[in-house]
Amino acid sequence: MKEKIITKSTDLFLNLGFKSVTMDDIANEMGISKKTIYQHFKNKTKLVEATALNVFENIACGIDQICALNKNPIEEVYKIKRFVMHNLKDEKSSPQYQLQKYYPKIYATLKGKQFEKMLGCVTQNLERGIAQNLYRDSIEIDFVARLYFNNMVSLKDQDIFPREQFSMPTLMNNYLEYHLRGICSNKGLETLTQLHINQN
Template structure:
């Protein structure tokens, strides 16, 4: 039952937002009593923590699976973006922004895990891109990897990018284009242009 509660809660939180979904909403949606939820989770904060952790772990595993395919590094960047956006329901409820605002301690813990995961993933992507002559060999890998993470976090700041003006999909696509054009070699730019042409 605990896993079912986490699964349903994560779906509702990602679609409707961590703030707006109540324990009553979850109980009603599942056709169970609120008491049943409280048997597994002391309060809503504990449930939010469990669901946020579960979503992160699912995404981390999916990213590992994509990286294990050893795709062209440029294609890999877009594949990971597609996977993450799908699992975060295109971020229509701005889950990370809501976590930061209403559950700052959970957000801080999650951000550290995300940083460690993304730093490792992006570093490997950059090194492979350099080895395949798709990225310039002069780029500072550790600097670019950290900048990439920081910019991804910044995209989710609604005070900078209000959602009524910038959709998350548009932000992600524009940022990836910006990121890749900044690090690609001439060969990489050809590959990127070909990839973009194929997506149209």
């Protein structure tokens, strides 16, 4: 039952937001009593924490599987982006932003885990890209990897990018283009252009 509650709560939180979904809403959606939820989770904060970590684990696992395919590093960046966006429901309810605002402790824990995961993943991507002559060998790998993470976090800041003005898919596409054009070699730029042609 605990897993079912986490699954349903994740769906509701990602679609409607952590703040607006109540324990009553979850109980009604599942056709169970609120008491049943409280048998597994002491309060809503504990449930939010469980769902946030569950989403992170699922995404981290999916990213590992994509990286294991050993694809062209530029293609890999876009494949990961599509996977993450799909799992976050295109961030309709801006989950990261809501976590930061209403559950700052959970957000801080999650951000630490995301940083660790993304730093490793991006570093490997950059190393492979340089080895395959797709990225310039003069780039500072650690600097670019940290900058990449920081910019990804900034995209979710609604004070900088209000949702009514910027959709998350557009922001992600624009940022990846910006990131890749900044690090690609001439060979990499040809690959990037070819990828765009194939996607259109």
